[in-house]
Amino acid sequence: MTLTPAFHIQDLTVGYDQHVIIDRLTLSLGKGRLTALVGPNGCGKSTLLKSLAHLLKPQNGLVELEDGATLAELNTKAIARRIALLPQTPLVPEGIRVFDLVAYGRAPHLNAFGQLKDRDRERVRQAMARVDVTELAARPVTQLSGGQRQRVWMAMILAQDTDIVLLDEPTTYLDMAHQYDLLELVRQLIDDGRTVITVLHDLNQACRFADELVVMKAGRIMAQGNPEVVMSESLLAEVFGLDARIVPDPESGTPLCVPRVKPSVSTHTNPDERDTPKRRLKADLAAIAV
Amino acid sequence: MTRWLPMSVTLMVVLVLFSAWHLGFGAVKISPPDLWRTLMHQQPEYEFILYGYRMPRLVIAALVGAALALSGLLVQGVVRNPLASPDILGVTGGASLAVVGFSIAWTGAPVAWVPIVALAGGFASLGCLLWLARPVLNQPASLALVGVALSALFAAAIDFLLTLYPLEINSSLIWLTGSVWGRNWSHLPLIVPWLIILIPVAALLAYRLDLLNLGDATATSLGTRVSGLRLLALLTAVALASASVSVCGAISFVGLVAPHMARFLVGHRHLPLIPVCLLLGAILMVSADLFARVLMPPIELPAGIVTAFIGAPYFVFLITRYKHW
Numbered sequence: 166m167t168l169t170p171a172f173h174i175q176d177l178t179v180g181y182d183q184h185v186i187i188d189r190l191t192l193s194l195g196k197g198r199l200t201a202l203v204g205p206n207g208c209g210k211s212t213l214l215k216s217l218a219h220l221l222k223p224q225n226g227l228v229e230l231e232d233g234a235t236l237a238e239l240n241t242k243a244i245a246r247r248i249a250l251l252p253q254t255p256l257v258p259e260g261i262r263v264f265d266l267v268a269y270g271r272a273p274h275l276n277a278f279g280q281l282k283d284r285d286r287e288r289v290r291q292a293m294a295r296v297d298v299t300e301l302a303a304r305p306v307t308q309l310s311g312g313q314r315q316r317v318w319m320a321m322i323l324a325q326d327t328d329i330v331l332l333d334e335p336t337t338y339l340d341m342a343h344q345y346d347l348l349e350l351v352r353q354l355i356d357d358g359r360t361v362i363t364v365l366h367d368l369n370q371a372c373r374f375a376d377e378l379v380v381m382k383a384g385r386i387m388a389q390g391n392p393e394v395v396m397s398e399s400l401l402a403e404v405f406g407l408d409a410r411i412v413p414d415p416e417s418g419t420p421l422c423v424p425r426v427k428p429s430v431s432t433h434t435n436p437d438e439r440d441t442p443k444r445r446l447k448a449d450l451a452a453i454a455v
Numbered sequence: 456m457t458r459w460l461p462m463s464v465t466l467m468v469v470l471v472l473f474s475a476w477h478l479g480f481g482a483v484k485i486s487p488p489d490l491w492r493t494l495m496h497q498q499p500e501y502e503f504i505l506y507g508y509r510m511p512r513l514v515i516a517a518l519v520g521a522a523l524a525l526s527g528l529l530v531q532g533v534v535r536n537p538l539a540s541p542d543i544l545g546v547t548g549g550a551s552l553a554v555v556g557f558s559i560a561w562t563g564a565p566v567a568w569v570p571i572v573a574l575a576g577g578f579a580s581l582g583c584l585l586w587l588a589r590p591v592l593n594q595p596a597s598l599a600l601v602g603v604a605l606s607a608l609f610a611a612a613i614d615f616l617l618t619l620y621p622l623e624i625n626s627s628l629i630w631l632t633g634s635v636w637g638r639n640w641s642h643l644p645l646i647v648p649w650l651i652i653l654i655p656v657a658a659l660l661a662y663r664l665d666l667l668n669l670g671d672a673t674a675t676s677l678g679t680r681v682s683g684l685r686l687l688a689l690l691t692a693v694a695l696a697s698a699s700v701s702v703c704g705a706i707s708f709v710g711l712v713a714p715h716m717a718r719f720l721v722g723h724r725h726l727p728l729i730p731v732c733l734l735l736g737a738i739l740m741v742s743a744d745l746f747a748r749v750l751m752p753p754i755e756l757p758a759g760i761v762t763a764f765i766g767a768p769y770f771v772f773l774i775t776r777y778k779h780w
Contacts, residue, residue: 218676245678252672256535258665258723265724272666273678278726279662325677 169231171196171329171360172217176226179216186212187384189226194379196231199355200362201371204381205405210364211253211333213381217362218250218331231328245273249325251318253333257306263317264302267293270324292323296350312343319350330354332363336370348374372396372419380404396420459727462720466734470517473738477516477745478509507639515638516744516758517737518646519699520709524736525657526699527710528717528728529692532664533685534595538770540711541696544602544689547707548609549580550700555613559620570645570701577697580605581690593671593682642702649698654729656691660684661725668723706759708766709739739765 170193180186186209194200202210215221216228219236228236236244249270257266270292271285281289293299296316301309306317315335322330332351336344344367352374354361365371371378372392380388380395382404388395401407407424414421479485485493485501492498493505526541533539541547553576554569584602591597663684666674671681696710717732743761750756 215672218672220672220675241675241680242678245676248676250672250676252670252676254670255673256668256670258668260723269666269669269677272662275662277659277662279665331676 169196170194171231172362173229174216174226175229177213177216177223177228178225179212179221179223181221185224185384187216190384190386192379192386192389194360194362195377196360197355197358198360198376199351199374200360200377200379201365201375202362202379202381203365203368203371204387208381209384210379210381212384214250214331214333214362214364218248219244220250242273245325245327247327248329248331249322249327250331251322251333251335253337255318257314259307261306262302263293263298263304263306263309263320264289266306266317267298267320267324270321270326273325288326289320289324292320295323295353296320311338312340312346315339315343315347316350319347323354327359329360329362332361334364334366336365336367344370368396368422369414369420372421373414373417392420396422459721459731463730463734466731466738470734470738470741473741473745474513474517477513477741478505480745480748481509511639511643512744513741515642515646515702516740518643518650519703519706520713520736520738520740520743521733522646522650522695522699522736523706523710524713524717524732524739525654525729526692526695527712527736528714528725528732529657529660529664529688529695530710531714532667532725533688533692534599535668536596536599537715538711539599540708541692542705542707542710543599543606544693544696545580545584545605545609546577546693546696547700547705548606548613549583550574550577550697551705552576552609552613552616553579554704555616559616567641570642573701573704574645574697577693577700580609581693581697585686585689592685595685638702645702646698649694653691653695654733656687657729658726660688660691661729664688664725665723704757704759706740706762708762708770709736709743712766712769713739 172192172194174190174192174194177190177192178185178188190213202213204210212221216223217236219228219239219241222237230236230247239247268281268285268289271281271288272279274285275281290299293302296319298313298316298320301313301317306314309317315338319335322332335351336347339347348370351361351363355376363375365375375392377390378388378392378395379386380400387404388400396411398409398411401409401411401422407422408427409422409424411420411422413419475487475490479487479490481504483501483504485505489498489501490505493501496502523541527539530541530544531537531539550573553572557568557572584598584605585592587605588598588601591601663674663679666677666679667681667684668674669677674684675681699706713736714728714732716735717728720735721727721731739762740758743765744758747756747758747761750761
């Protein structure tokens with residue numbers, strides 16, 4: 166790869182206790198690009214993401230940053246100034262207001278007592294403006310809708326002011342419109358010059374928004390590269406066990422996976438013929454009566 | 456941020472009022488003007504009662520209440536569960552068991568030893584807790600469950616010893632229920648140094664505990680060393696709880712209730728919570744000791760019974776209100 170890597174992962178082995186999830190993985194992830202980690206459930210993509218944030222310490226191998234420093238050498242606060250992570254289900258403290266939550270993003274830049282300076286407040290305001298939550302500043306986070314809440318978390322990540330942003334399935338729990346809003350926002354981070362690595366479940370979204378796909382299965386890299394190059398029917402069959410066609414997305418021209426209809430399954434039936442529990446009960450009762 | 460200062464001042468006034476009532480009430484009643492003159496050294500008549508008996512008792516009650524409240528705040532911050540309190544970590548039970556065992560093993564042992572034994576018991580039980588819970592140290596809820604089991608075990612052991620040696624440990628019974636009766640200035644060194652050292656430690660941990668409220672993953676990615684923070688906060692909480700148990704025995708519910716009241720008053724941030732929590736703990740304990748004496752004179756109830764009377768219904772209320780199971 167000719168691009169500068171944001172991460173270089175060498176012989177990485179990680180797992181929980183004795184259970185190894187990723188075994189001797191070597192991988193480089195490009196700087197200033199949006200990389201999507203995709204793969205079936207349990208393939209190790211979240212584990213890889215957590216290793217990149219040093220939430221999981223490697224049993225073996227290392228994760229190197231752009232300047233050659235390994236995560237193991239850096240302390241937690243130093244890592245936090247360079248890498249931000251949005252976990253899948255962050256906890257919202259009861260009663261906390263939007264501004265205060267976004268301000269926690271400044272934590273790695275503050276002293277032990279967490280006092281905000283004027284510069285920090287300015288950063289927080291900029292971050293809120295960037296994701297359009299300025300007018301929510303005084304609202305309790307628990308009162309917000311799912312979409313608003315995810316924007317607030319994104320604001321926190323922005324306030325952290327890191328070159329690298331890691332997102333763990335950021336679109337989960339959002340309706341479709343909000344999913345696309347969020348992904349467009351993520352694209353803007355790339356335009357700002359940041360590196361984003363995100364776990365995504367939806368392959369079509371990954372193909373449309375990501376510069377690069379990393380396809381994983383059982384802790385291994387099955388393919389890496391531009392979505393147009395990587396996506397193929399054989400890959401879908403091999404990795405996901407999915408029988409699907411790949412057609413160009415009519416909007417963006419990026420690959421679109423359309424699963425084939427299995428001959429044995431009828432996908433749409435007349436509502437009057439549909440098998441509902443109530444109808445089944447009626448039929449059973451009729452049978453007994455006879 | 457803006458509310459904690461006026462709130463602390465208000466609570467300070469409440470504490471002073473309760474303290475004045477506490478000092479004036481008793482077999483010999485001291486009226487407020489007399490109290491004032493005695494404090495200003497203009498009237499020697501009540502000096503002996505005041506400085507010999509009531510003042511040390513008041514000061515001890517306030518300090519113990521403050522220590523328990525701060526301990527509860529830290530435990531709730533670490534376990535991230537508002538139902539958590541120092542009691543459930545088994546510290547109180549361990550300290551009590553140590554005292555009971557000690558009074559059986561050495562009948563007629565000097566009372567002065569009791570606090571030291573209690574302190575040792577408290578820390579020993581923390582050792583047990585950390586050792587038993589070492590696989591689940593990063594799962595606060597499991598840690599709390601191990602603590603609950605440990606508490607039950609200690610309580611069973613205490614009951615067993617009480618049945619086996621009913622005579623030897625009658626005197627430790629009073630101590631077990633938690634009472635500030637008969638406490639004097641000599642007990643002050645058992646609690647004051649702990650507070651002087653540990654309140655600044657708690658203040659230093661406060662912001663990191665705020666971050667911990669966001670969950671382990673977020674806290675770590677914001678630069679917090681979660682496991683170290685958790686251990687340090689737990690050690691601080693246990694030291695505070697053990698120190699107060701060593702002076703007064705087991706006082707239940709102050710450590711549970713005070714942090715909740717404090718959160719209700721000033722919100723979720725730990726730094727402003729600390730002064731408010733300390734004051735509320737002191738007020739709760741002083742008023743509990745006051746009511747323990749006011750309710751049915753000349754009988755004095757142990758203050759621990761009063762806190763339990765107030766605390767238990769509140770606990771039920773809390774459970775019905777708490778939504779995040």
